[in-house]
Amino acid sequence: EPEVTQTPSHQVTQMGQEVILRCVPISNHLYFYWYRQILGQKVEFLVSFYNNEISEKSEIFDDQFSVERPDGSNFTLKIRSTKLEDSAMYFCASARTSGRDEQYFGPGTRLTVT
Amino acid sequence: GENVEQHPSTLSVQEGDSAVIKCTYSDSASNYFPWYKQELGKRPQLIIDIRSNVGEKKDQRIAVTLNKTAKHFSLHITETQPEDSAVYFCAASKSAGNQFYFGTGTSLTVIP
Numbered sequence: 001e002p003e004v005t006q007t008p009s010h011q012v013t014q015m016g017q018e019v020i021l022r023c024v025p026i027s028n029h030l031y032f033y034w035y036r037q038i039l040g041q042k043v044e045f046l047v048s049f050y051n052n053e054i055s056e057k058s059e060i061f062d063d064q065f066s067v068e069r070p071d072g073s074n075f076t077l078k079i080r081s082t083k084l085e086d087s088a089m090y091f092c093a094s095a096r097t098s099g100r101d102e103q104y105f106g107p108g109t110r111l112t113v114t
Numbered sequence: 115g116e117n118v119e120q121h122p123s124t125l126s127v128q129e130g131d132s133a134v135i136k137c138t139y140s141d142s143a144s145n146y147f148p149w150y151k152q153e154l155g156k157r158p159q160l161i162i163d164i165r166s167n168v169g170e171k172k173d174q175r176i177a178v179t180l181n182k183t184a185k186h187f188s189l190h191i192t193e194t195q196p197e198d199s200a201v202y203f204c205a206a207s208k209s210a211g212n213q214f215y216f217g218t219g220t221s222l223t224v225i226p
Contacts, residue, residue, distance in 0.1 A: 004157075031212060042219060043158065043203060048212035056212045091157065102148060103214060105157040 002026045004106035006092050012112045013082055021077045021109045023092030032075045033093040033103060034067065036060070043091065049075065082113045116141040118206050120217025127194050128225050135220045137204035138186040144206040147187045148214070149178060153200045161202075162189070194224045 005024045013019050025032050034046040047057040049067055066078045075094075079086055089110050093103040117140040127133050137147075145166035150158035164171045164178045164187065171178050175194075180187040191198055201221050205214040 033212070035214075043205075043214075043216040045213035045215070050212070058213070101146075102160050102163065105150075105159070107157045 004092055004094055004104050006090075006106035006109050008109060009107065010110045010112070012114065015084060015113055016081055018078065018080050019082060019111060021079075021090050021092075021111070023075045023077070023094075023106055024073050025075055025092065025094030026104055027073070029094035029096050029104070031055075031095040031097065031103075032067075032069070033095070034077045035091045035093060035105075036088040037091065037108075038088045046077070079111075082111075084113050087111055087113045116144055116206055116208070116215040118204060118215045118217045120204050120220060122220060123218065124221045124223075126223045126225060129194060129196060131194055133189075133191045133194050133198070133222055133224075135189045135202055135204070135222070136186060137188070137206075137217050138184075139206045139215070140185065141206070141208065142182075142185065143208045144215075146207040147178070147180060148205050148207075149189050150203045150205065151200045152203065152219075158203060191222075194222075196224050196226050198222060199224050 007022045032049040035043050037043045045058050047061045048055045064080050068076050089108045091108045092106040095101045095103045120137045148163035151161045152158045162176050162178050164180050175192045177190040201219045203219050204217040207214050
């Protein structure tokens with residue numbers, strides 16, 4: 001069964017540095033998402049992406065964040081000038097269709113900002 | 115926007131007993147309600163979902179009920195087993211939108 005994959009599994013970075021989190025969605029899926037989960041808290045939506053553009057974003061997704069689909073398989077989340085409070089598990093998800101369809105989650109990247 | 119509340123935050127049951135987790139939502143436009151199970155250090159995985167044109171759905175030991183009028187939905191796990199121990203998240207989504215709004219999670223422990 002195809003799965004969403006994410007790299008790296010764990011990223012440690014210093015405050016102020018830029019990080020890029022990578023995801024490979026399921027190949028025939030059209031909708032891509034980033035969520036984050038601060039330790040012990042709920043999963044929070046960051047952004048959705050469809051047809052090579054952002055379709056929806058949350059208040060969390062400010063100018064510090066950007067997403068890109070640089071080729072036909074990868075989907076990346078860039079976090080510029082990281083802050084301590086960016087430390088969280090970041091999940092990528094993909095879906096065949098929007099809204100009323102299952103989103104398949106990747107295993108997550110644990111980002112630790114020191 | 116949508117607000118999803120989930121209760122209880124922790125739940126312990128004896129093996130073989132039933133577990134019930136409840137969620138409420140605020141936006142009547144929400145019409146898709148998935149439940150995810152997340153084992154420690156692993157990805158959230160869909161275990162069951164329900165759409166707003168259905169009141170109940172069952173899959174073996176797991177069932178979900180939806181009350182659109184009251185804006186609440188519940189997960190029922192019968193004959194619980196130790197491997198059911200995990201954090202369970204409910205979510206709500208609107209067909210016109212993309213994002214899932216998640217509840218705060220329920221940590222279920224099944225005691226052998």
